[in-house]
Amino acid sequence: MKKGILNNEYNNSGSPVPDEGIFNYLSAEEKARLSEGVTLMTFKRQDILFKQNMPSDHLVYILKGLVKVYSGGRGDRVVCIMLAGPGAFAALASAYSSNIYRNSAAAIEDTVALMIRKETMRDILKQNGLFSMAIINLMGKEILDVSDKLVAFSMKQLPGRVADLIRYFSEEIFNSSEFTVSLTRQEMAELIGTTKESLIRTMNEFKNDKIIDLDGKNIRILSPELIKVLSEIG
Amino acid sequence: MKKGILNNEYNNSGSPVPDEGIFNYLSAEEKARLSEGVTLMTFKRQDILFKQNMPSDHLVYILKGLVKVYSGGRGDRVVCIMLAGPGAFAALASAYSSNIYRNSAAAIEDTVALMIRKETMRDILKQNGLFSMAIINLMGKEILDVSDKLVAFSMKQLPGRVADLIRYFSEEIFNSSEFTVSLTRQEMAELIGTTKESLIRTMNEFKNDKIIDLDGKNIRILSPELIKVLSEIG
DNA sequence: GTTTTATGGTGATTTAGATCATCATTCTCT
């Protein structure tokens, strides 16, 4: 599996490395070299991509699907640190600043991902400054996202965080005011640091207040303005 | 001020860029070039290094002192995202993934810092992959730290977070079981997402339980084991 | 096709910690 996943649907150059996004910074030679250390994997919903405390040998680049990166604590409580969709890495930080994965990751939807050997990636980063710069930008974005979440967790109360969540789905994941989430209520709650009960109650309040329309996993935003205000005032 | 801060106490090469830490990855030529875009600044306690929403022209490298990076929300509540001591950058993420500073930073102790022009730094990162790799490692560490904090904020209750704080001071900042903090109770509270009243109460409980000894800003850990357990069970 | 297991939903109860109020003590600044 190390080699020869040729001409898959993500490229046309006989390499598993896609011809897009961040990999555009690589030369043909570097792409070829990188693909030696790459494995294409598919995961079904609920499949584990990697588990907290396992040795972190690979970085995971999502080609298709949706993945949650989470951390389990005492008991069965879980916090979801981020979602990673196509074009995102699921283990950037663990890969370069730890020998072990510091979080777990699981597929929320059926997912196709590239497992990239850390060492191979590292070699290329060392010699290709533009590529490194692109990774630095990605990591910076990740720091800002997680910090924003930290601020929200400690300053906003539930309605504000639920509004954040709805905005996030609408603006960053689905680019639409109506969408169907593939997450359970439990998973949504984990994303904003609450319980499923509290999430359900708050979403129903939004529904009663005609801020959103809610039918199972289908969410339609009726008042983007109010969602924005709620998310901003916390 | 752009040039000519020669032979200061942090180097002996006629450049404001220090001969240590991450800057060891730079060639003499790169150091010289970087120093063209560098300003050495001193700050007194409470001085602002940069403010949320200002254009982010510089990265800030701490040479001496201690800085808090924080985010202000509604009202007068504040969350402290990280502390930055000597050898740390205070605005890595904002510098590369945003045009504006996404957080504020203020000196907790009298501080000496290098203000490094973003553009100059960027040029060097692009052409020096080893240096980029070192920055990637720093950023990875930062992501892991902030994620850990996020997990603590949403899963641990106060005693666990206070234990985290004491461990952090002891293990990461002072490397000793007895230390004198330069932060106020308010600032300590902001670091773990609580109020000064709750922090004070919890610390006093620790004192009554003979886990720590407490005299104003002086803290002595009497039972590192208990602190560790409290921090782990949350 | 019927049992079993996840998920969605609701009400009642509890609780950790915020908030409010107040006072003591220690800095800071002329």
Place this chain on the structure above:
DNA sequence: AGAGAATGATGATCTAAATCACCATAAAAC
């Protein structure tokens, strides 16, 4: 040195949201 401000400390009260206890569907598994 003394006024004023910032900090530290404690008690009383309040409240957002967790927890607990169910039940109803829906989805998997046998």
